[in-house]
Amino acid sequence: MANYRLVSFKTCPWVQRAAIVLREKKIPFEFQHIEPDNRPDWFRAISPHNKVPVLRIDDRISLFESASIAEYLDETHAPRLHPEDPVERAINRAWIEYMPTFVDLTSGHAYVDSEAEFEKAVAAVPGAFAKLETAIEARKGGPFFNGARYSLVDAAYAPFLQRHLFLERIRKIGQIDRFPRVKAWAVALSERPSTHSFPPAEFEAMYRASVKKRNKWISQFVTEKAAAE
The missing domain is CATH 1.20.1050.10 (Glutathione S-transferase Yfyf (Class Pi); Chain A, domain 2)
Structure with missing residues:
Protein backbone atom coordinates (compact mmCIF):
# COMPACT_ATOMS: atom_id res chain seq x y z
CA MET A 1 0.00 0.00 0.00
CA ALA A 2 1.13 3.54 -0.71
CA ASN A 3 2.43 5.76 2.05
CA TYR A 4 0.03 8.62 2.82
CA ARG A 5 0.82 11.90 4.55
CA LEU A 6 -1.95 14.46 5.07
CA VAL A 7 -0.70 18.03 5.30
CA SER A 8 -3.00 19.92 7.62
CA PHE A 9 -3.92 22.84 9.82
CA LYS A 10 -5.07 21.31 13.10
CA THR A 11 -8.60 22.73 13.10
CA CYS A 12 -9.28 22.81 9.34
CA PRO A 13 -12.65 21.17 8.51
CA TRP A 14 -11.59 20.45 4.91
CA VAL A 15 -8.61 18.45 6.16
CA GLN A 16 -10.94 16.70 8.60
CA ARG A 17 -13.11 15.64 5.67
CA ALA A 18 -10.15 13.89 4.00
CA ALA A 19 -9.03 12.34 7.30
CA ILE A 20 -12.52 10.95 7.87
CA VAL A 21 -12.44 9.13 4.53
CA LEU A 22 -8.99 7.71 5.31
CA ARG A 23 -10.22 6.43 8.68
CA GLU A 24 -13.47 5.02 7.28
CA LYS A 25 -11.40 2.95 4.86
CA LYS A 26 -8.85 2.04 7.55
CA ILE A 27 -6.02 3.43 5.44
CA PRO A 28 -2.86 4.09 7.49
CA PHE A 29 -1.70 7.70 7.23
CA GLU A 30 0.14 10.35 9.17
CA PHE A 31 -0.61 14.00 9.73
CA GLN A 32 1.83 16.78 9.07
CA HIS A 33 0.45 19.87 10.75
CA ILE A 34 1.63 23.30 9.65
CA GLU A 35 0.67 26.76 10.89
CA PRO A 36 -1.79 28.80 8.80
CA ASP A 37 0.19 31.98 9.46
CA ASN A 38 3.54 30.41 8.62
CA ARG A 39 3.16 28.25 5.52
CA PRO A 40 6.58 26.90 4.57
CA ASP A 41 8.04 27.17 1.09
CA TRP A 42 7.91 23.39 0.55
CA PHE A 43 4.14 23.56 1.16
CA ARG A 44 3.65 26.37 -1.32
CA ALA A 45 5.49 24.23 -3.87
CA ILE A 46 3.05 21.30 -3.53
CA SER A 47 -0.21 23.22 -3.00
CA PRO A 48 -1.18 25.25 -6.08
CA HIS A 49 -3.86 27.15 -4.15
CA ASN A 50 -1.72 27.46 -1.00
CA LYS A 51 -4.47 25.65 0.92
CA VAL A 52 -4.83 22.46 2.91
CA PRO A 53 -5.45 19.58 2.68
CA VAL A 54 -2.71 18.14 0.55
CA LEU A 55 -2.41 14.37 0.43
CA ARG A 56 1.16 13.30 -0.23
CA ILE A 57 1.48 9.84 -1.79
CA ASP A 58 4.85 8.13 -1.35
CA ASP A 59 6.43 11.60 -0.99
CA ARG A 60 6.08 11.83 -4.75
CA ILE A 61 2.53 12.84 -5.69
CA SER A 62 0.49 15.68 -4.19
CA LEU A 63 -3.29 15.65 -4.36
CA PHE A 64 -5.13 18.81 -3.32
CA GLU A 65 -8.75 19.88 -2.70
CA SER A 66 -10.68 17.75 -0.21
CA ALA A 67 -13.40 16.67 -2.69
CA SER A 68 -10.81 15.35 -5.15
CA ILE A 69 -8.93 13.56 -2.39
CA ALA A 70 -12.14 11.92 -1.15
CA GLU A 71 -13.08 10.77 -4.66
CA TYR A 72 -9.58 9.39 -5.29
CA LEU A 73 -9.63 7.41 -2.06
CA ASP A 74 -13.10 6.08 -2.82
CA GLU A 75 -12.04 4.91 -6.26
CA THR A 76 -8.86 3.21 -5.07
CA HIS A 77 -9.69 1.70 -1.65
CA ALA A 78 -12.52 -0.47 -0.38
CA PRO A 79 -15.10 -0.24 1.00
CA ARG A 80 -16.79 1.98 -1.56
CA LEU A 81 -18.54 4.87 0.20
CA HIS A 82 -20.38 6.21 -2.82
CA PRO A 83 -23.53 4.25 -3.78
CA GLU A 84 -23.03 1.71 -6.55
CA ASP A 85 -26.18 2.80 -8.40
Whole structure:
Protein backbone atom coordinates (compact mmCIF):
# COMPACT_ATOMS: atom_id res chain seq x y z
CA MET A 1 0.00 0.00 0.00
CA ALA A 2 1.13 3.54 -0.71
CA ASN A 3 2.43 5.76 2.05
CA TYR A 4 0.03 8.62 2.82
CA ARG A 5 0.82 11.90 4.55
CA LEU A 6 -1.95 14.46 5.07
CA VAL A 7 -0.70 18.03 5.30
CA SER A 8 -3.00 19.92 7.62
CA PHE A 9 -3.92 22.84 9.82
CA LYS A 10 -5.07 21.31 13.10
CA THR A 11 -8.60 22.73 13.10
CA CYS A 12 -9.28 22.81 9.34
CA PRO A 13 -12.65 21.17 8.51
CA TRP A 14 -11.59 20.45 4.91
CA VAL A 15 -8.61 18.45 6.16
CA GLN A 16 -10.94 16.70 8.60
CA ARG A 17 -13.11 15.64 5.67
CA ALA A 18 -10.15 13.89 4.00
CA ALA A 19 -9.03 12.34 7.30
CA ILE A 20 -12.52 10.95 7.87
CA VAL A 21 -12.44 9.13 4.53
CA LEU A 22 -8.99 7.71 5.31
CA ARG A 23 -10.22 6.43 8.68
CA GLU A 24 -13.47 5.02 7.28
CA LYS A 25 -11.40 2.95 4.86
CA LYS A 26 -8.85 2.04 7.55
CA ILE A 27 -6.02 3.43 5.44
CA PRO A 28 -2.86 4.09 7.49
CA PHE A 29 -1.70 7.70 7.23
CA GLU A 30 0.14 10.35 9.17
CA PHE A 31 -0.61 14.00 9.73
CA GLN A 32 1.83 16.78 9.07
CA HIS A 33 0.45 19.87 10.75
CA ILE A 34 1.63 23.30 9.65
CA GLU A 35 0.67 26.76 10.89
CA PRO A 36 -1.79 28.80 8.80
CA ASP A 37 0.19 31.98 9.46
CA ASN A 38 3.54 30.41 8.62
CA ARG A 39 3.16 28.25 5.52
CA PRO A 40 6.58 26.90 4.57
CA ASP A 41 8.04 27.17 1.09
CA TRP A 42 7.91 23.39 0.55
CA PHE A 43 4.14 23.56 1.16
CA ARG A 44 3.65 26.37 -1.32
CA ALA A 45 5.49 24.23 -3.87
CA ILE A 46 3.05 21.30 -3.53
CA SER A 47 -0.21 23.22 -3.00
CA PRO A 48 -1.18 25.25 -6.08
CA HIS A 49 -3.86 27.15 -4.15
CA ASN A 50 -1.72 27.46 -1.00
CA LYS A 51 -4.47 25.65 0.92
CA VAL A 52 -4.83 22.46 2.91
CA PRO A 53 -5.45 19.58 2.68
CA VAL A 54 -2.71 18.14 0.55
CA LEU A 55 -2.41 14.37 0.43
CA ARG A 56 1.16 13.30 -0.23
CA ILE A 57 1.48 9.84 -1.79
CA ASP A 58 4.85 8.13 -1.35
CA ASP A 59 6.43 11.60 -0.99
CA ARG A 60 6.08 11.83 -4.75
CA ILE A 61 2.53 12.84 -5.69
CA SER A 62 0.49 15.68 -4.19
CA LEU A 63 -3.29 15.65 -4.36
CA PHE A 64 -5.13 18.81 -3.32
CA GLU A 65 -8.75 19.88 -2.70
CA SER A 66 -10.68 17.75 -0.21
CA ALA A 67 -13.40 16.67 -2.69
CA SER A 68 -10.81 15.35 -5.15
CA ILE A 69 -8.93 13.56 -2.39
CA ALA A 70 -12.14 11.92 -1.15
CA GLU A 71 -13.08 10.77 -4.66
CA TYR A 72 -9.58 9.39 -5.29
CA LEU A 73 -9.63 7.41 -2.06
CA ASP A 74 -13.10 6.08 -2.82
CA GLU A 75 -12.04 4.91 -6.26
CA THR A 76 -8.86 3.21 -5.07
CA HIS A 77 -9.69 1.70 -1.65
CA ALA A 78 -12.52 -0.47 -0.38
CA PRO A 79 -15.10 -0.24 1.00
CA ARG A 80 -16.79 1.98 -1.56
CA LEU A 81 -18.54 4.87 0.20
CA HIS A 82 -20.38 6.21 -2.82
CA PRO A 83 -23.53 4.25 -3.78
CA GLU A 84 -23.03 1.71 -6.55
CA ASP A 85 -26.18 2.80 -8.40
CA PRO A 86 -25.27 5.61 -10.86
CA VAL A 87 -28.42 7.63 -10.12
CA GLU A 88 -27.91 7.40 -6.37
CA ARG A 89 -24.26 8.30 -6.83
CA ALA A 90 -25.24 11.39 -8.83
CA ILE A 91 -27.72 12.43 -6.16
CA ASN A 92 -25.06 12.02 -3.48
CA ARG A 93 -22.58 14.09 -5.48
CA ALA A 94 -25.19 16.82 -5.94
CA TRP A 95 -25.71 17.09 -2.19
CA ILE A 96 -21.96 17.19 -1.67
CA GLU A 97 -21.83 20.08 -4.15
CA TYR A 98 -24.46 21.88 -2.03
CA MET A 99 -22.34 21.53 1.10
CA PRO A 100 -20.28 24.77 0.75
CA THR A 101 -23.50 26.78 0.38
CA PHE A 102 -24.92 24.98 3.40
CA VAL A 103 -21.79 25.80 5.40
CA ASP A 104 -21.92 29.49 4.51
CA LEU A 105 -25.56 29.71 5.62
CA THR A 106 -25.29 27.69 8.84
CA SER A 107 -22.04 29.19 10.09
CA GLY A 108 -22.34 32.77 8.87
CA HIS A 109 -23.40 33.98 12.33
CA ALA A 110 -19.92 33.05 13.62
CA TYR A 111 -18.21 35.56 11.31
CA VAL A 112 -20.11 38.81 11.81
CA ASP A 113 -19.17 41.88 13.82
CA SER A 114 -22.42 43.05 15.40
CA GLU A 115 -25.55 41.72 17.06
CA ALA A 116 -27.70 43.00 14.21
CA GLU A 117 -25.58 41.12 11.67
CA PHE A 118 -25.70 38.07 13.92
CA GLU A 119 -29.50 38.06 13.96
CA LYS A 120 -29.61 38.55 10.19
CA ALA A 121 -27.26 35.60 9.68
CA VAL A 122 -29.28 33.43 12.07
CA ALA A 123 -32.39 34.12 9.99
CA ALA A 124 -30.70 32.41 7.01
CA VAL A 125 -29.98 29.18 8.91
CA PRO A 126 -33.43 27.49 8.79
CA GLY A 127 -33.61 27.48 4.99
CA ALA A 128 -30.40 25.48 4.72
CA PHE A 129 -31.48 23.00 7.37
CA ALA A 130 -34.93 22.64 5.76
CA LYS A 131 -33.40 21.51 2.45
CA LEU A 132 -31.44 18.76 4.16
CA GLU A 133 -34.36 17.76 6.39
CA THR A 134 -36.48 17.21 3.28
CA ALA A 135 -33.70 15.31 1.51
CA ILE A 136 -33.10 12.97 4.45
CA GLU A 137 -36.83 12.36 4.86
CA ALA A 138 -37.29 11.64 1.14
CA ARG A 139 -34.39 9.21 1.17
CA LYS A 140 -35.59 7.59 4.41
CA GLY A 141 -32.20 8.47 5.82
CA GLY A 142 -30.96 7.91 9.31
CA PRO A 143 -28.79 7.71 11.14
CA PHE A 144 -26.76 8.73 8.06
CA PHE A 145 -27.70 10.47 4.83
CA ASN A 146 -28.38 7.23 2.94
CA GLY A 147 -29.77 5.36 5.92
CA ALA A 148 -27.61 2.85 7.75
CA ARG A 149 -24.79 3.00 5.19
CA TYR A 150 -22.11 5.66 5.71
CA SER A 151 -21.18 7.61 2.57
CA LEU A 152 -19.04 10.42 1.21
CA VAL A 153 -21.98 12.77 1.88
CA ASP A 154 -21.59 12.02 5.58
CA ALA A 155 -17.84 12.57 5.44
CA ALA A 156 -18.37 15.91 3.69
CA TYR A 157 -20.91 17.30 6.15
CA ALA A 158 -19.52 15.81 9.37
CA PRO A 159 -16.91 18.51 10.15
CA PHE A 160 -19.40 21.31 9.64
CA LEU A 161 -22.34 19.78 11.50
CA GLN A 162 -19.92 19.06 14.35
CA ARG A 163 -18.86 22.71 14.39
CA HIS A 164 -22.48 23.87 14.33
CA LEU A 165 -23.07 21.88 17.50
CA PHE A 166 -19.96 23.52 18.97
CA LEU A 167 -21.37 26.95 18.08
CA GLU A 168 -24.64 26.03 19.79
CA ARG A 169 -22.66 25.56 23.00
CA ILE A 170 -21.11 29.01 22.59
CA ARG A 171 -24.26 30.97 21.67
CA LYS A 172 -27.36 28.85 21.19
CA ILE A 173 -29.63 29.85 18.32
CA GLY A 174 -31.76 26.70 18.49
CA GLN A 175 -32.49 26.42 14.76
CA ILE A 176 -31.16 22.89 14.39
CA ASP A 177 -33.64 21.71 17.04
CA ARG A 178 -36.46 22.51 14.60
CA PHE A 179 -35.14 19.86 12.20
CA PRO A 180 -35.02 16.54 14.05
CA ARG A 181 -33.56 14.49 11.18
CA VAL A 182 -30.71 16.92 10.67
CA LYS A 183 -30.11 17.14 14.41
CA ALA A 184 -30.01 13.34 14.72
CA TRP A 185 -27.65 13.19 11.74
CA ALA A 186 -25.35 15.78 13.30
CA VAL A 187 -25.26 13.89 16.60
CA ALA A 188 -24.62 10.54 14.88
CA LEU A 189 -21.74 12.01 12.90
CA SER A 190 -20.29 13.71 15.97
CA GLU A 191 -20.35 10.41 17.84
CA ARG A 192 -18.75 8.37 15.05
CA PRO A 193 -15.08 7.58 15.79
CA SER A 194 -13.92 8.43 12.26
CA THR A 195 -14.96 12.05 12.76
CA HIS A 196 -12.26 12.64 15.33
CA SER A 197 -8.62 13.47 14.66
CA PHE A 198 -8.21 14.54 18.30
CA PRO A 199 -9.98 13.58 21.55
CA PRO A 200 -13.42 15.26 21.30
CA ALA A 201 -13.09 17.55 24.33
CA GLU A 202 -9.59 18.63 23.28
CA PHE A 203 -10.73 19.41 19.77
CA GLU A 204 -13.77 21.39 20.93
CA ALA A 205 -11.47 23.44 23.16
CA MET A 206 -9.23 24.10 20.13
CA TYR A 207 -12.23 25.17 18.09
CA ARG A 208 -13.51 27.47 20.83
CA ALA A 209 -10.07 29.06 21.04
CA SER A 210 -10.14 29.70 17.28
CA VAL A 211 -13.58 31.35 17.57
CA LYS A 212 -12.28 33.53 20.41
CA LYS A 213 -9.23 34.50 18.36
CA ARG A 214 -11.39 35.68 15.43
CA ASN A 215 -12.71 38.49 17.63
CA LYS A 216 -16.16 38.48 16.06
CA TRP A 217 -19.42 39.31 17.87
CA ILE A 218 -19.90 35.72 19.01
CA SER A 219 -16.37 35.61 20.43
CA GLN A 220 -17.45 37.40 23.61
CA PHE A 221 -19.49 34.33 24.59
CA VAL A 222 -16.61 31.86 24.44
CA THR A 223 -15.82 30.52 27.89
CA GLU A 224 -13.15 28.08 28.99
CA LYS A 225 -15.70 25.28 29.31
CA ALA A 226 -18.36 24.39 26.77
CA ALA A 227 -21.97 24.68 27.90
CA ALA A 228 -23.91 21.43 28.11
CA GLU A 229 -26.59 20.95 25.48
